[in-house]
Amino acid sequence: MLIVAVPLALALLGPLFAPGPGPRAASFTEGGGHWLGTDFVGRDVWRQVLLGGRPVVLTALAATALAYLVALPLGLAAALTHRPWLEELLMRPLDVLLAVPSLLTILLVAAVFSPDATALALLVALVNVPDAARIVRAAATEAAARPAVEALRMQGESWWRVAVGYVGRSLTRTLAADAGVRLTGVLYLVSTAAFLGVGVAPDAADWAVMVDRNRTGLFVQPWAVVVPALLIVALTMGANLLFDAALERKTLERKTLERKRGSRT
Template sequence: MLGGVVIGVPLVLALLGPLFAGEPDPRGMSFALGDGHWLGTDFVGRDVWQQVLHGGRPVVLTALAATALAYAVAVPLGLLSALTHRRWLEELLMRPLDVLLAVPSLLLILLVASVFEPGAVGLALLVAVVNIPDAARIVRAAAAEVAARPAVEALRMQGETWWRMAVGYVGRATLRTLAADAGVRLTGVLYLVATAAFLGVGVAPDAADWAVMVDRNRTGLAVQPWAVVVPALLIVALTTGSNLLFDAALDKRSTQKERRP
């Protein structure tokens, strides 16, 4: 319940905010809370509340897309590596990921961004790529334990398809581990997306984006704190709320299993 409330506010603002934000106001120089500006104006005179309404969608959609893309690649790689009996295939799948895992995520994003100028789609792809190695290793570790069970060997002897074994049995048995990882991973992805936007990667310098708002208005924090505090709190609520939500779902699932006869 608490996680839903915490994450609900930034999600509603991010997804529905642009529908009610209206057309951007012309730039002014007033930092007053009056004159229709609930949270004042930013460093170039744009309405802060309007920027908040516009600025959440890029962060949320990019983070969700990057997380989904990472799992879309990592889950098949991890399952294939855990279920294969061919050592060379496992090495071929996992060793390149280990090399990629050794490079700091933000450093890799900055290196690629220094050569290319990724937009929102490019940023989502970059963040997904740097999350694939770690996610694939977690999937493989969880699936390897399940793949060693006699039930999987029995399925092989019965001639079951790889799809039936990997998805129908091993994949379902690793869902709890994936759910636990998803909360932490989404938090990490949000951090990377926000940090990249803070550094100007994937977004325009004057874009309506929560992370960009924090970066561009931080020099005037003492004069106009709302332009920094509000978007920063919304990003924190997203990360904290996602963890609380996934933890609550896992606890509920565990309680239901314990109550079964």
């Protein structure tokens, strides 16, 4: 919990406590009122750390949410349709997108359109839709084959009630397991894109940009690179571990409940 709490707190609350810009010092210096030293243009590294996490976290969360927002209806529609041609129409274009490496897609689009932070979130969401939709479809296909779904259809229940009310609810565990891995991958893509200068200004207060722009002074003033790099690693690892722990807790609670029910019978 602590491994993700520290970078998440810095990302969300850091800008509220960031000091003013102040006068710039010499590049890659230590001390002088800057307890983490200065960066490649003489700015206070601690201030940049406090300001640089929010863009990474908000972009990653927005991209993950948008990916599921598109993938869920696509996967459910493909799993519940009785028309093979419709399933092919929905899934085959996604397979084509899945064949292209995500980072390559982002770099190609960035070379043409020069996206900003909002466009980067949309682009990262887009490259995550095919894989997420395939996972939703696979899990929903299994749930759709249950007798309860056929009973709901025979009772004349609407597609929405069947897809969301029953099949969608049965995907909770699968999506929870996928969400941790998905968010980790999205954080990797967002950080890598920012490291390569996609979607952010070259001197932006961003953890990934800090790693890129300050790496020339790594052996002179390492904190400007080490601190943001460790925060990114802790955030990605912590997010995955947090989702895994929550899933294990839910599994344990479900098994305990089943044992209690079995003992009563």
